[in-house]
Amino acid sequence: MIRRLLLRSPVVATLGVFVLLYAVSAIRYPAFTRPNVFLNLFSDHAALGIAAVGITLVIISGGIDLSVGAMIGFTSVVLAVLIEQNHLHPMLAVLVVLLIGTALGTGMGWIIRTFALPPFLVTLAGMFFARGMGLVVSLKSLSITDERFTAFGAWEASIGSLRIPSVSLVFLAVVALGAWLGRYTRFGRNVYAIGGSEDSAVLMGLPVGATKIRVYAFSAFCSALAGVIFALKGSSGYAHAGAGLEMDAIAATVVGGTLLSGGVGAVPGTLIGVLIFGVIQTLVLFENLNSWWGRIAIGLLLLMFVLVQRIVTRRAA
């Protein structure tokens, strides 16, 4: 019974772990029951979460995107230059960096499709390129003082006594977009089909090439947006921002029930994966433990999920 439930929706297992983890935390530290601590999980990890949504679709398609962390650094620093040095209207600047990011992703997708190169290598080159271009634009951290920009970053929606910062809303909107794309669109179904079996997808006459390009374009769009979020939160752009974030995003995706072999997974699971990631970091902070325990705990959690997935899928086969 439980096994069948797990099989139908790996998200259930993730949700279970999240609830358990949060409950234990709340018993140890009553502060966890405060709505703000919960809501902060969203705003603190908005950039990671947005990038993870894009990565989730890429992984479901059977690929991988290592360029997301570097893309965050690149877009944040370009955004800062456009707003502060070229005095572009912030809205326009955001649009420009999103376009640049999406174009880079489209390029990577095109190379992966046309030359049948492993996504691992192509996005690795993309990672070097984005990080390098960010450093070329500026070695230093650039602060953004434009009021129209910082005002949006500081804006909060209030529901009763609850305050939800703008970045959290953007995060949730991207999760909704990703979930909709994956579940209710033809594009999404093609992504699942390619991840399940690329040969079958080709034989079924699905637009495999076009879908591959689009999924990398979407992931790059997400990571560019994550770069904007980083700039909003810190009111600055920094080429080294998001270093190693791609691995955290992949970890959150796997914890969220997406199989790295492709074809199985869902964007809502990734949201919960990111929240689990956040709870562990908050808990490590509350426990006054050294930061390395956070990394070890996330590694152990990853191990646990991989083992559970293994058992579930092996029984199913």
Add this chain to the structure above:
Amino acid sequence: MSRQPETKQKQRGGIPLFWPLAALALLLLYNAVFTQDFLTLTIRNGQLYGSLVDILNRGAPIMLVAIGMTLVISTRGVDLSVGAVIAISGAIAAWLIVAHDTPPALVILLTLLGAALCGIWNGALVAFLDIQPIVATLILMVAGRGIAQLITQGQILTFRDPVINFIAGGSLFYLPFSVTIVVVTLALTAVLMRWTALGLFIESVGANEPAARLAGVNTTFVKVFVYTFCGICAGIAGLIAVSNISGADSNNAGLNAELDGILATVIGGTSLNGGRFFLVGSIVGALIIQTLTTTILSSDVPPHYTLVVKSVVVLAVCLLQSDAMQASIRRLATKGGAA
């Protein structure tokens, strides 16, 4: 029709070392012309000095990682944890010296044992639990630097120990000792792979695992072996890293080593789809990466352009080796020959 596979076989056998060597030659030629004193070698205190020696010395950790990575990749696997293993082994070595005053021989032994254990862990996840290599090794990659910091308690442990410092700082046969380590490791690996059936077993697992198992190859052992071997290679690289700075830096030791190792292997002609490996190719790949870095650092190009140039070269080499590009090159060649 019947000639097609034969020619393909021939090209597969002939080409792998050609492109990497051509790329390396091109890089060296560029340097010989444009970089001042690039080919100059001087002897001081019984050791050769010069840019070429520098490339060999600085490239030693990448070459070691590439040797291990080549075997893993040829079984259709990948090891993302080598950077973390370098950090862990560095932490173990420094901790043994600083906190326990362990004799150097024991330090080296225990450090390599620790690195081997990391590899066995990866191998067990892949071989016994049948977890995808990229996920299995991601676990240690995520947790590894945490473990290294746990060992050093988040500090950069520094030490003075003549034997350990000799690993990266000493010289033998006029060359840095690290070069000897690479040559010995490479020779031992090559002998083990090509004079015994082990190399064939490894390639058979990568080419077709079920078939290999049915043919009587102990695929479980082969997989555990390659990950353990890769772990030990990373451990040696970790010792060199520790020796280099006379200390263990858990945050920065071996940073991006996994990416460089995978790159070197792929540039060297070993396919990510497994089934074949080219040890010498991987060494050439590692040298290409290191020469590229040295070239940029010694040229007028600002150092922060390194990554951009690296990305372009990586992409170019990968594109040249892709089947689609090879096919069009072949088409061009035959067209030219016919005309």
